[in-house]
Amino acid sequence: MAELYQTFLPRFSLASLSRAFAAGKSHVILDWMSAYSLYLHIPFCRHRCAYCDFNTYAGQDSAIPAYVDALIAEATGVAGAAATDGAGEHLPVQTIFFGGGTPSLLPAESLARILGAIREGYAVAETAEITLEANPGTVTAGYLEALRGLGINRISFGMQSADPFELRQLERQHDPLDVIRAVAWARQAGFEQINLDLIYGLPDQAIETWAHTLEFALALRPEHLSLYALTIEEGTPLYRWASRGLVSQPDPDRAADMYELASERLDRAGFTQYEISNWATRSPDGTLLSCQHNLTYWRNQPYLGIGAGAHGYAGGYRTANVNGIASYIARIRAAGWQGFPLSPANATATPIDRETEIKETMMVGLRLVQEGVSAEAFKGRFGLSLMERYPREINELVGWGLLEWAGENDRRLRLTSRGRLLGNQVFMRFI
Ligand code: SF4
Structure with a gap:
């Protein structure tokens, strides 16, 4: 343990380390001992899918340039606050995740600017995992090549289903052919880590169509699969349709059968389930190709949330930014930095005491079904x-x-x- 602290001492003063020990601030010590993960939220979509209650907006593409400027200003401002407050010059970053929304709606030049600013303000590890979520219907071969050229090394496609009727029911803006093309182009571009998101437990979904979706996804040979059970969220079109009896409520027993079917099938296909909803293959040297960014959440380790509606956990605070695109941009323009890890975009910043940290560590850690x-x-x-x-x-x-x-x-x-x-x-x- 002493050796571990010595490794980090150059970045932090011995006095502040002792104060944190004396105060029992395990989260502060944890931050000091960890590299950070960086989540960047991109709240733009072509159309809002029928089941979606994420913080995302359709028809707002004209705000993209101003939003990108604000995102860069927030990322840079947080790095600056960390340097001023003694949390460290150039905070070490081990993973970067562009989530949404549909991050693949951002032009490659915008992503280049964002990544450039992050690499300038933070110490991004050479081996950092950099993921971008993409809608299969929004990418081209050239775009994926450009992403790879920027150092983005993991791509996550929202495939959801291989059944055209289900995709229409969910109001997704792509078809199964788009997924085949997107994966082929991603391989050509040199992506060695591809995730596919799938969704099950849809209204009236037959086990057979779910089995077909699984086979379709496996045939594309992704390294990683995330499987989510549909929940019908209040305020979504799907909720209104279900309330009026236009579609059936999902059947939890059938969803449980689908989960078990997927577990068995993916096991036979050589995947390892490492989290309740996540499966990964292994690299030739035996390394499990799990999502390093999401492991940060499940291990209850620190991450910074940048962008409208983004959540963070650093310096003993859980932070949540304002949701709206316009209010996010306005807050960042107005500035008002209060010190690391806070940002003017925070709608809430909740101090996390030790007891809460213990409970959260148990709750998220037990989701890791192998590691626990x-x-x-x-x-x-x-x-x-x-x-x-x-x-x-x-x-x-x-x-x-x-x-x-x-x-x-x-x-x-x-x-x-x-x-x-x-x-x-x-x-x-x-x-
Ligand atoms: S693409 Fe994803 S984030 Fe966008 S509306 Fe559909 S489900 Fe929501």
């Missing part, structure tokens, strides 16, 4: 063991076959395969 929560990391971070903190909860959940100790010397607490189906009930026991 490491007993050693938990003790190192909070100064007490898992069994000291949660003796009754752990004993009961292990007794019911929902949790298990795994790894050498029982070093990891994780969900059993039965526990994965009842994940939410397990997580509730820890909060």
Whole structure:
């Protein structure tokens, strides 16, 4: 441990480190010991899909240039605040994720400007994972080549379904052929990490069409698959249709069958499930090609959220930016920096106390179905063991076959395969 701190001491003063220890600020120490992940939100879409309740807007493309300027100003401002407040000159960054929305609506030149500013303001690792979410209907071979040239090394396509009727029902703006083309072009451009997002549990979806979607996706040989069960969110067109009886409510039992079918099929195809909704293949040297950016969330490690509606977790705060594009741009233009990790775009900045941090660490860590929560990391971070903190909860959940100790010397607490189906009930026991 002492060696670890020494490694980081050049960036931080011994006095401030001691103050954080004395105050029991494990999150501050954690920030100091970690590289950051950077999330950049791109809230533009061609059309709002029928099920979507994300922070995204259609018909606002004329705001893209001003939005890109604001995004760059926020990223640069946060880096500047970190340097001024002693959190570190050029914060180390290990992953960058362009999420949305539809980030692939940004011209390659805009992405180049954003990445240029980030590389100037932060110490981006040479091996950093840089992901961009893309709608398969919005890319061309030339665009994907340009992205690869910018150092974007992972692409995530929102495929959702291989069934044209389902895609129309969801009001997606692409068809299955677009997905085939987009993946082929991404390979040609040199992408070695491709994710496909799929969605199941649609109204009246037959198991057979879901099985077809899985086969279609596997035939494209992605390195990573994210599978999400549809939830009908209030305020969406799908919610209104379901309320009026125009479409059926999703059937949770059938969705559970689809999840199990996917688990078995992906297992046979050589994928490893590493999180409740995420599967990955391995590289030739055996490395699991999981999404490093999302692992930051599940390990409850620090990340900065830049852009309208983006969320961050750094310096002991959870931050959430204002949602609207115009209000985001106006706040960044008005400036008013208050010090790291805060930004003028924050609608809320909630201090996270140690107790909350412990609960959140359990809740997100147990989503990692292989890795689970490491007993050693938990003790190192909070100064007490898992069994000291949660003796009754752990004993009961292990007794019911929902949790298990795994790894050498029982070093990891994780969900059993039965526990994965009842994940939410397990997580509730820890909060
Ligand atoms: S493409 Fe994604 S973010 Fe955009 S409207 Fe559809 S579901 Fe929402």
